[in-house]
Amino acid sequence: xxxMMEGMRVTVNGAAREVPAGLSVAGLLRELGLQPGLVVVEHxxxxxxxxxxxxxxxxxxxxxxxxxxxxxx
Amino acid sequence: MNLxxxxxxxxxxxxxxxxxxxxxxxxxxxxxxRAIEASGAEMVTVAVRRVDLDRTKEEGVLFHLxxxxxxxxxxxxxxxxxxxxxxxxxxxxxxxxxxxxxxxVIGDQRTLLPDVIATLEAAKVLVAEGxxxxxxxxxxxxxxxxxxxxxxxxxxxxxxxxxSGLGLVxxxxxxxxxxxxxxPVIVDAGVxxxxxxxxxxxxxxxxxxxxxxxxxxxxxxxxxxxMRLAVEAGRHAFLSGRxxxxxxxxxxxxxxxxxx
Numbered sequence: 529x530x531x532m533m534e535g536m537r538v539t540v541n542g543a544a545r546e547v548p549a550g551l552s553v554a555g556l557l558r559e560l561g562l563q564p565g566l567v568v569v570e571h572x573x574x575x576x577x578x579x580x581x582x583x584x585x586x587x588x589x590x591x592x593x594x595x596x597x598x599x600x601x
Numbered sequence: 602m603n604l605x606x607x608x609x610x611x612x613x614x615x616x617x618x619x620x621x622x623x624x625x626x627x628x629x630x631x632x633x634x635r636a637i638e639a640s641g642a643e644m645v646t647v648a649v650r651r652v653d654l655d656r657t658k659e660e661g662v663l664f665h666l667x668x669x670x671x672x673x674x675x676x677x678x679x680x681x682x683x684x685x686x687x688x689x690x691x692x693x694x695x696x697x698x699x700x701x702x703x704x705x706v707i708g709d710q711r712t713l714l715p716d717v718i719a720t721l722e723a724a725k726v727l728v729a730e731g732x733x734x735x736x737x738x739x740x741x742x743x744x745x746x747x748x749x750x751x752x753x754x755x756x757x758x759x760x761x762x763x764x765s766g767l768g769l770v771x772x773x774x775x776x777x778x779x780x781x782x783x784x785p786v787i788v789d790a791g792v793x794x795x796x797x798x799x800x801x802x803x804x805x806x807x808x809x810x811x812x813x814x815x816x817x818x819x820x821x822x823x824x825x826x827x828m829r830l831a832v833e834a835g836r837h838a839f840l841s842g843r844x845x846x847x848x849x850x851x852x853x854x855x856x857x858x859x860x861x
Contacts, residue, residue, distance in 0.1 A: 600648025
C-alpha cells in the first residue's frame, strides 16, 4: 500500500477523495466497488471509452464523473 | 378484414407497440418491471445520473431491464442548456446500447416547458454527431417543423406539462403538427389517464410517451394495461375514421314502418 504521502486528491462525482498514486481508472472503479461495464466515466470532461479504463492513469487533481442509467421519463 | 395496424417506424427500427413508457417515479423496481410488461411497451426511457458512491448497493436500472428485450432510450431530462443536453446525450451513448436520445432541454422550472431554441441548437449538434434524436418540444407547429428540418428522427410535442396529468390541452395544434411533418410524431408528457391517451391517439399521432400517469397510479400495473388498451383503441378509432359531429340528433332506428 502506498503511504498517504504518495496519495492523490481527485474529485469523483463532486466530492474530493484521496486515492493511492499510480492508480488506473479501472483501479479507481474497483476501489469504488463499481463494475466498468455498468457505468460511464467522464474524465476531466472527456468521456473515457470503456476499452481504455485499464490503460488510463489517474492523476492528482483529476475530475471524474461516473454515471449510470436510472429510472426516468 | 385485417384489423392489424402497421408498425411504428422510427429511424429504421420498427415497433409493434405505439406506447413508450418512462421508468421514473416507481415505488420500487419490481413494480416498474411489472408495469412495463403490462404496458406492452418495447421502448422505455432512462435517465443518466451520477452513481451514488455512498450507497454502493444502489443499483442502476440496467439491473432490472434487459436491453436485449427492451429498447432503452436515454434521455437528457433535467438539462437546462443545449450544452448540458449534449453532454448527457454523449454519456448515454457511451453506455454502449444505442445512439438514440430523447432530447429534452427545459426552459422553465415551474412549467418544465421546453426551451425550444436550445432544443433546436442541441438537436443540430447531436444529429451531426450521428445521434437518432427524438426531440421533446411544445405543441408549436413552427418549432416542430424546424426540428424535423434539423434531422430529428421523431418530434415529440407535449400533451400538457410533464407530470401534470392534465391531458391533451391542444388537440388542434397536435393534429396540425402530425399533418405537417413526415417524421413520426410522438406525444410526450401530460397524459393523466386512459381517456387522455385514447383522445391523443385519435388525433392521428404515431405514438405516446408517458411515465407519471402509470407510475403514480395506485395500481401501476393495471394502469399500464389500461394505457395499452387506450393507445390501441385510440389508434383504431383514428384509422377507422370517425363519424361527423352533428348539432342535431339523427335517429338510429328507421323512421319508416312506425305504427299508426
